[in-house]
Amino acid sequence: MSEHVALLTTGGTIASSRDEHGVSRPVAGAGIELDGVRVREVMSKDSSALDFTDLDTIRTATADALAEHGCVGVVVLHGTDTMEESALYVDLFHDDERPVVFTGAQRTSDHPDPDGPSNIAAAVAAAQSERGVLIAFGGRLLPARGVIKKHTTELDAFRSAALPRPKPLQWKPVAGIRVDIVALYPGADGVQIDASREAGASGIVLEALGSGNTNAGVVHAVKEAVAAGVHVVVTTRVPFGETSPTYGGGGGGHDLLDAGAVFSRELRAGQARIQLAALIASGTTDVAVHNSFS
Numbered sequence: 001m002s003e004h005v006a007l008l009t010t011g012g013t014i015a016s017s018r019d020e021h022g023v024s025r026p027v028a029g030a031g032i033e034l035d036g037v038r039v040r041e042v043m044s045k046d047s048s049a050l051d052f053t054d055l056d057t058i059r060t061a062t063a064d065a066l067a068e069h070g071c072v073g074v075v076v077l078h079g080t081d082t083m084e085e086s087a088l089y090v091d092l093f094h095d096d097e098r099p100v101v102f103t104g105a106q107r108t109s110d111h112p113d114p115d116g117p118s119n120i121a122a123a124v125a126a127a128q129s130e131r132g133v134l135i136a137f138g139g140r141l142l143p144a145r146g147v148i149k150k151h152t153t154e155l156d157a158f159r160s161a162a163l164p165r166p167k168p169l170q171w172k173p174v175a176g177i178r179v180d181i182v183a184l185y186p187g188a189d190g191v192q193i194d195a196s197r198e199a200g201a202s203g204i205v206l207e208a209l210g211s212g213n214t215n216a217g218v219v220h221a222v223k224e225a226v227a228a229g230v231h232v233v234v235t236t237r238v239p240f241g242e243t244s245p246t247y248g249g250g251g252g253g254h255d256l257l258d259a260g261a262v263f264s265r266e267l268r269a270g271q272a273r274i275q276l277a278a279l280i281a282s283g284t285t286d287v288a289v290h291n292s293f294s
């Protein structure tokens with residue numbers, strides 16, 4: 001085939017149908033046949049079951065597709081639950097004029113009024129005309145960096161903080177690296193941070209409160225983790241706005257900074273985890289981690 005869009009299927013609701021009990025499961029192949037589109041099945045998984053090995057597979061498949069003669073752009077069909085992770089993972093290394101466009105669906109392919117077909121049409125059009133790594137979904141075209149799934153069922157499911165892209169990294173696989181997310185709340189202690197460190201995490205992402213705050217016990221655990229060589233990145237459970245290390249008092253963001261944590265600024269926990277894992281895989285220094293998030 002000469003000029004074409006490569007369409008990679010990975011599973012998700014867009015490639016799922018419901019059984020007699022109404023349970024949705026990905027089925028092999030998405031059954032898509034479109035002129036000028038070359039379809040390749042990469043995997044068939046619900047995106048909430050993807051691991052770092054799968055992310056490496058998806059990234060390699062997009063690079064291979066772009067290397068094919070005549071490929072003008074790539075579409076990745078993907079589950080919505082972790083589309084923000086996979087799209088950012090591809091974006092971190094993307095250094096190509098041609099676009100990679102992720103899309104998916106909120107409704108299964110056998111739904112009487114599915115949203116998959118219109119999302120695919122928008123993604124294929126974007127793959128023929130746009131640049132960068134994007135998410136085409138529910139009538140929006142959003143840059144991958146800064147995107148979050150903001151609604152469990154609405155067809156217009158994503159928003160993006162539209163953040164500037166850092167310089168692309170050299171790809172190194174993240175399979176085998178452990179980066180955990182620890183959610184914080186009033187009364188949280190350091191137990192999960194200690195457990196994560198003991199389980200061999202090279203990085204921990206804190207989903208902190210407000211602009212990036214917690215309490216003195218958590219700060220103490222962070223200090224110990226950093227001293228043991230673990231990279232700690234602070235995000236927030238608040239959906240929009242920047243984190244900032246402005247509060248003191250023993251458990252504030254400023255105390256987390258003093259304990260050696262790095263502030264993610266706009267990236268939320270899911271994407272901050274992916275960026276931290278990619279940086280760790282590339283054998284980065286503390287300073288590079290800091291610069292990459294600031």
Ligand SMILES: NC(=O)C[C@H](N)C(=O)O
Binds near residue numbers: 011012046048079082
């Ligand atoms: N709408 C979806 O695609 C959700 C599905 N659980 C997935 O992420 O694979």
